[in-house]
Amino acid sequence: MNAQGDTPADPATDTFVAHRNLLFTVAYEMLGSAADAEDVLQETWLRWSRVDLDGVEDRRAYLVRITTRQALNRLRTVKRRREAYVGQWLPEPLLTTPDVAEDVELAESVSMALLLVLETLSPTERAVFVLREVFEVGYDEIAAAVDKTPAAVRQIAHRARAHVDARRPRTTVSARQARAVLESFRQALESRDPQRLLDVLAPDVVVLSDGGGIRQAAVRPIVGADKFTRLYLGGSAKAGVTVTCEPTLLNGNPALLVRTDGEIDGVMAVRVEDDRVGGLYYVRNPHKLTRVSEATPLTR
Numbered sequence: 001m002n003a004q005g006d007t008p009a010d011p012a013t014d015t016f017v018a019h020r021n022l023l024f025t026v027a028y029e030m031l032g033s034a035a036d037a038e039d040v041l042q043e044t045w046l047r048w049s050r051v052d053l054d055g056v057e058d059r060r061a062y063l064v065r066i067t068t069r070q071a072l073n074r075l076r077t078v079k080r081r082r083e084a085y086v087g088q089w090l091p092e093p094l095l096t097t098p099d100v101a102e103d104v105e106l107a108e109s110v111s112m113a114l115l116l117v118l119e120t121l122s123p124t125e126r127a128v129f130v131l132r133e134v135f136e137v138g139y140d141e142i143a144a145a146v147d148k149t150p151a152a153v154r155q156i157a158h159r160a161r162a163h164v165d166a167r168r169p170r171t172t173v174s175a176r177q178a179r180a181v182l183e184s185f186r187q188a189l190e191s192r193d194p195q196r197l198l199d200v201l202a203p204d205v206v207v208l209s210d211g212g213g214i215r216q217a218a219v220r221p222i223v224g225a226d227k228f229t230r231l232y233l234g235g236s237a238k239a240g241v242t243v244t245c246e247p248t249l250l251n252g253n254p255a256l257l258v259r260t261d262g263e264i265d266g267v268m269a270v271r272v273e274d275d276r277v278g279g280l281y282y283v284r285n286p287h288k289l290t291r292v293s294e295a296t297p298l299t300r
Contacts, residue, residue, distance in 0.1 A: 012049055015059045022060075023067045025110075025298045029130045030071040032091035032115045034291050036078060043070040061141055068127055068145040075123040082119075086213030088221070090281055091115040092288045093250045093267050094296040100252040101175055106300050107252030108172075109134045112269040112281040115251075116208075117167045121160055128153055129160040135300055169279075173272045175254065179247070181272045182254045186245040189256075192236065194229050201225035202276040212285030215266070228280070250292065257292060258282075267292050 016023075023044060027037035044067045056062050082089050091112055101107050108114055109130075118126050127146050131137040139150045139157070146153065173181075181200065188196035207228050211217030222228050236243055241260040248257045248267070256268040267289065271279030283289065 011053055012051070015053075016045055016048055016063065019060055019063050021297045021299045023063055024296075025106075025300065026064060026067050026130065026135065027071045027074075028094070028298070029109060029115070029118070029134060030068070030075055030126055031078065032119065033078070034092045034094060034296065035287075036074050037071075040067060040070045040074055061137075064131070064135070064137065065141070065145040068131065072123050072127055072146065075126065079123070086211075087217050087219040088208050088210050089119075090208060090210035090283050090288075091251075092291065093255070093269065093283050094291045094298070095294060096249055096252050096298060097295045098249065100298050101249060103252070103300065105134070106298065110251045110298060111253050111271075112251060113169050113271045113279060114164075116281075117164055120167065121163060124148070125156055125160040125163070128156045129164060132157045133161065133164075169271050170273065173275075177275065178270070178272045179254045181275055181277060182247065182256065182270060185270065185277055186247065186256055189232070189243060189245050189258075192233055192243075194233060197229045197232070198225050200277055201228065202273060202278040205277055205280060207280040207282065209282040210285050210288065212287060214286060215284040217282070217284055248292070252298070264289060264292075 020041070023041055024037055027040040028034060031037055031040070044063065047066050047070075048063060051062070053059070093112070094110070096110075100110070118129065121129060124146055128142055131142045131145065132139075139153050143150045143153045148156070184196075184200045188200050203225050204223065205225050205228060207218070207222040209217035209222075218231075222231060239260070244259045244262075245256040245268070246259070248255050250267055250269055253269065255270065258265045258268055266282055266284035269281040269283075270277045273279075
């Protein structure tokens with residue numbers, strides 16, 4: 001007992017709690033799913049609680065290593081599961097705090113657009129990319145986490161970086177620009193004015209929607225402003241509902257919380273290019289909307 005009569009501190013618990021947000025961020029960036037990331041953290045804790053801390057020189061690095069290994073195991077499993085997913089699969093959106101948006105590199109790394117690019121990497125490539133490019137982990141430490149030699153990790157990192165660079169959004173815009181475009185898009189959606197929608201959408205906009213087989217969603221990408229506008233206006237008219245959109249901050253970027261007749265219908269994240277919406281990600285699967293009302297802390 002300490003002087004105040006409290007239960008003595010447990011070094012393993014204290015260290016895990018101190019780094020929990022970091023470990024969750026690592027797992028989430030590798031998996032694109034908060035639910036899977038939480039499972040990884042449970043597995044990480046079980047292994048960490050059995051470690052002899054006297055033999056651990058760098059506790060933070062050791063925890064990141066355990067988390068990476070558990071996330072890799074989970075990623076190999078969920079990749080097979082996602083191949084059988086009904087319709088299009090999108091990452092699980094997270095309500096985030098303003099500090100995530102202020103960290104430009106972190107905000108980009110957890111954006112819907114980049115998380116989808118990371119889905120095209122192999123599990124090992126994704127782990128190496130996330131650890132090196134986002135968290136600036138050294139090659140030797142990454143090698144220990146993914147069970148490769150440092151030389152092999154350098155090659156994997158180079159290959160993964162080239163792969164991501166070829167597929168990541170072509171242009172970047174400021175948060176202020178993104179908010180302005182999103183506000184125009186919000187007003188166009190609520191007004192149901194086809195011309196306003198066409199004015200704010202890029203002609204070749206790509207729309208991905210995820211209903212998870214539970215809510216109605218397009219099973220393939222919708223390409224083109226004209227097509228999306230017709231489908232949106234026709235669908236909302238047929239359903240006879242009132243659509244309202246509330247600005248929010250998801251995955252470190254401006255987004256919209258969409259309600260129909262006052263009930264949460266889904267969330268829309270956007271990719272802005274040249275002052276227009278070039279990409280639209282609409283998550284309607286209710287199982288993926290559990291973290292859009294309370295902020296999830298993310299950190300590097």
